[in-house]
Amino acid sequence: MTPQQQSPRQQGPRYLTNTEPALRHGWHPVARSRDVTDEPTAVGLLGQAWVIARLDDRIAAFEDRCPHRLVPLSAGRIEGAELVCGYHGWRFGASGECTAVPSLGPGVPAPRKARATVPWAVAERYGLVWIAPREPFAELIDLPEHDGPEFDDIWLEVASTRAPAGLLADNFLDTAHFPFVHAATIGTEAGLVVPPYTVEADGDGFRVVMEQEVANPEDPGVAAGIRPLVQRRISTYVYRPPFMLRLRTEYPDAGITNTIFFCLQPESAGSTRIYTRLLRDDLGGDAARMAESAAFEQAILDEDLALQNRFALPGLPLRPEEEVSMRADAAGVALRRVLAAFVRRAEAPTRTPRSSPAGDVPSIAPA
Ligand code: FES
Ligand SMILES: [Fe+2]
DSSP: OOGGGSOHHHHOOSEEOTTOGGGGGSOEEEEEGGGOOSSOEEEEETTEEEEEEEETTEEEEEESSOTTTOOOGGGSEEETTEEEOTTTOOEEOTTSOEEEOGGGOTTOOOOTTOOOOOOSEEEEETTEEEEESSOOSSOOOOOGGGGOTTOEEEEOOOEEESSOHHHHHHHHHOOTTHHHHTTTTTOOGGGSSOOOOEEEEETTEEEEEEEEEEEOTTOHHHHTTSSOSEEEEEEEEEEETTTEEEEEEEETTTTEEEEEEEEEEEEETTEEEEEEEEEESSSTTOHHHHHHHHHHHHHHHHHHHHHHTTOOOSSEEOSGGGSOOOGGGHHHHHHHHHHHHHHHHHHSTTTSOTTHHHHTOOSSOOO
């Protein structure tokens, strides 16, 4: 059956927006751990308001509305292992159970329906707090460099943009734009032609390995005249749906390895938050070089966002006929296929096997 013969429902949505209901079946970052204090923290996800709180040092998340009069629970306070609503003092434990209704008097149990809504799971990993509103279709991405003592750990400020998360994930996987968008940072003439590369199914997502010639101005060997500016670079991208990515970059000439951890929070229809963490083994803990590295990565991200913010699309196009894809777009095509399968699975949960997102990943893109 051709796409033209399929009903709109069979084809799935045209665009993956930040409020697509299927995305509830994913793990999403909602805050940096360091930004969650002893006060309730309001966060947005998929257009819905949540509140996260450390209850006796255990991270918990609730829908940000009290079941009583729907006031935001983020206006309340934390007391030990409970979140206390700021309006009438109802108290909630980490599982959402109401442990006390002060107006009923001491010792009177709360009615069972007086529950706060909690997500399917909440987790704290790799310096981020994550929420999976419904049972997730894909595992949380891993970050092998997280525990490596040789890696310096650098966070960029959390960025906020109006660009949809799907487009930002696509942009992260795209390398053909370097000479154009990043002419002032990492783009070179040498990177114009994207060599063939493979996209392999990996876990619930995929992995891309590519070799390129790029400018490496951060290598001190370049300034010292020991190595050329344009160097071989091996890039390994790992993607997990819906919006978890990491890129391990190796410069064999300079002996440098660094990883960019890039995860997106589809906050609302018009807002995405971007968490970027760098793990580098070439800075030797030098604070000035770490700051320089953060500024350089920030400049690259700013270049990307300047263009991404100009998109007028509501989300990532999911139907192949919407766009014209080339060999260099293999990773982006795989991204669209995984996400389209993710959405289809949410629409037909009993008919689609768990392995389908990875199984739909092509080995190579269209011509
Ligand atoms: S609105 Fe929360 S206790 Fe009344
Ligand atoms: Fe870019």
